[in-house]
Amino acid sequence: MLVKPIWLVLENNVQNQMGHAAFGTFAALFSFTFIFTSFTDLGIYHYFTKQMAAVPTFMATHLPVVLPFKTLISLIFPFIMLLAGWAIGYQKEELYYLTLVGFIFTFTQFTQFLRGALQAYQFFNLDSVMSVLERFFLIFIIVVLLYLGITLESYVYARLASVLLAFGILCLLFRKKFGSFPAKWSWQQLIFLLKASFPFAIINLVNGINEKIDMVMLERLASSREAGIYAGAYRWVDAVMMYLWTVLPIFFAKFAAHQHQPLEQQKLLRFGQMVVSIPIIFVCVFVFFYGEKLFWQFSNSSATELSLMHLNLQILFANVCVHGFFAIYANILTASNWELAVSKLVALSIVVNVTLNFIFIPVYGSLAAAVDTLISAVLVSGGYLLYLRPKLNIPVPGDLIFKLLVSGLALGGIFYGLSFIFTIWWVNTILAGIAFLGVLFLTRVIRIVDLKANLFPKK
Structure with missing residues (x-):
């Protein structure tokens, strides 16, 4: 309960120390990436969440097919953002930060997806810990950086480091609970899942544009x-x-x-x-x-x-x-x-x-x-x-x-x-x-x- 208000206060301090221009650059890059998060899983996470509520065995049946595909598109996503950023006129430094922000979203979304597996198998206490772990790491790192002096570059690195730490811990716990990551390739099953999840991808894209387009347009225009x-x-x-x-x-x-x-x-x-x-x-x-x-x-x-x-x-x-x-x-x-x-x-x-x-x-x-x-x-x-x-x-x-x-x-x-x-x-x-x-x-x-x-x- 305390994590969100603590982060609200800290982020104000981050912006105060970085300055409005530097923080505005980050906010625009973050918003631009947020708009396209539906491409990190094409609506699969939300479709899985809905289906798991009705069919508890759904995750176990389809996870081995989805996991390799999601891994592939998640790793491609930052480079999609790099291309999109170049298309709207971002320069070399901004493109570098945009790529890092793309990786932040990649591992954030992957963490969310794996947490869905924990929920499906009723590891609710573990899931609740994982839901705040990344922000806990980030708060600790930001407190140190505020003392030392924070910049746009160090802030982006801090965001990426906290996400990677949380993702790494989740992967270790996942291996401990379920053994090796399940994987198999079935085009027929995968195409069925992608067709079913496509409406969720569209909804996520529309919601992303609705929520974040102002920040991107402000920085560009x-x-x-x-x-x-x-x-x-x-x-x-x-x-x-x-x-x-x-x-x-x-x-x-x-x-x-x-x-x-x-x-x-x-x-x-x-x-x-x-x-x-x-x-x-x-x-x-x-x-x-x-x-x-x-x-x-x-x-x-x-x-x-x-x-x-x-x-x-x-x-x-x-x-x-x-x-x-x-x-x-x-x-x-x-x-x-x-x-x-x-x-x-x-x-x-x-x-x-x-x-x-x-x-x-x-x-x-x-x-x-x-x-x-x-x-x-x-x-x-x-x-x-x-x-x-x-x-x-x-x-x-x-x-x-x-x-x-x-x-x-x-x-x-x-x-x-x-x-x-x-x-x-x-x-x-x-x-x-x-x-x-x-x-x-x-x-x-x-x-x-x-x-x-x-x-x-x-x-």
């Missing part, structure tokens, strides 16, 4: 400094969005279990909207008033850079707020077998985002990327709402959305009023949180009867 400033703000977006990606899968399973029961899905949707939206609203309003407090570690940044990071943060958290309101609608649609409809909306938002980026990033830099992301999020969220009744026969809970909006505006008013009474930001935040809870009961967003019905259902 503006500057690495602009990309670094954007990365400094976006880091907090990633941290807060982890709440969504933790909660939404829980509701996904519940929506899927009731996909032929619209009334049950409607009840779950209202409760899920409340659970997802309320914390996000509070965090987003806090960022609007006190977002600059999140950049306390950037002692080497100028006042202009800090101001730009803060403005980026506010715009990006408007985007977070949109997701906090409407991501659950994508969740219910996907759980009800409307993945294609959701993918089309995401693809449309990518086209809009990329088009706007080409037009405005050269002029407005990181601010354009933040605004374009917000516009795309609003567009795709509107599509989710339009699909809800035609696809699922569930009405949009407009009354609840309105109450949440009113509660959010009231919270903003509370923060604003408290700023005239107290000058200590954390005191105002605590008082606003208490007051916000009262507002939620007054607006009947939270009702005791709903909490009892969802948390303590009758058997």
Whole structure:
């Protein structure tokens, strides 16, 4: 639980010491590689994960065929990235780092795949240790480098070293648990698996573009400094969005279990909207008033850079707020077998985002990327709402959305009023949180009867 917040603090220090330009270069290279991670296994990992949940023997049957193929394409992947980087104009030094980042992703993805085998054979405790081992090594190395003085080159080496250490330990444990790595070649079986996994590869590619294209375009169309400033703000977006990606899968399973029961899905949707939206609203309003407090570690940044990071943060958290309101609608649609409809909306938002980026990033830099992301999020969220009744026969809970909006505006008013009474930001935040809870009961967003019905259902 402590690994992620520790890493968040450390990465801020890394960027502060490296500088925005150097870190922006790394962020762009990392994002560019992330977009193409589906080529490291062509969707095999996600297909295996889904199948193992239904057929426990699936891994044992197909692993010997997949493992040699995955090894081959994983080792080729960094050189694919080298070619792709050359195609978009990266120079010699950048191509060198891009190749190393490609190897980082190769071993990260391979580690994830082998962890799937541990999960399949129910070595859950071992898998949980392996899930944080790489980050543990990285934290230790980065602490040393921060003391000695960190550079872009040493940071890339640190990332690669930590991944290799974790991968090496996993390989030793894998050999101990399962003996030699199984391997056989069957074209027929392999082609069957690749056809089945192909949709997952496409989904991963679309999601990768949707998540990371802004950083790449910023560095290419503006500057690495602009990309670094954007990365400094976006880091907090990633941290807060982890709440969504933790909660939404829980509701996904519940929506899927009731996909032929619209009334049950409607009840779950209202409760899920409340659970997802309320914390996000509070965090987003806090960022609007006190977002600059999140950049306390950037002692080497100028006042202009800090101001730009803060403005980026506010715009990006408007985007977070949109997701906090409407991501659950994508969740219910996907759980009800409307993945294609959701993918089309995401693809449309990518086209809009990329088009706007080409037009405005050269002029407005990181601010354009933040605004374009917000516009795309609003567009795709509107599509989710339009699909809800035609696809699922569930009405949009407009009354609840309105109450949440009113509660959010009231919270903003509370923060604003408290700023005239107290000058200590954390005191105002605590008082606003208490007051916000009262507002939620007054607006009947939270009702005791709903909490009892969802948390303590009758058997």
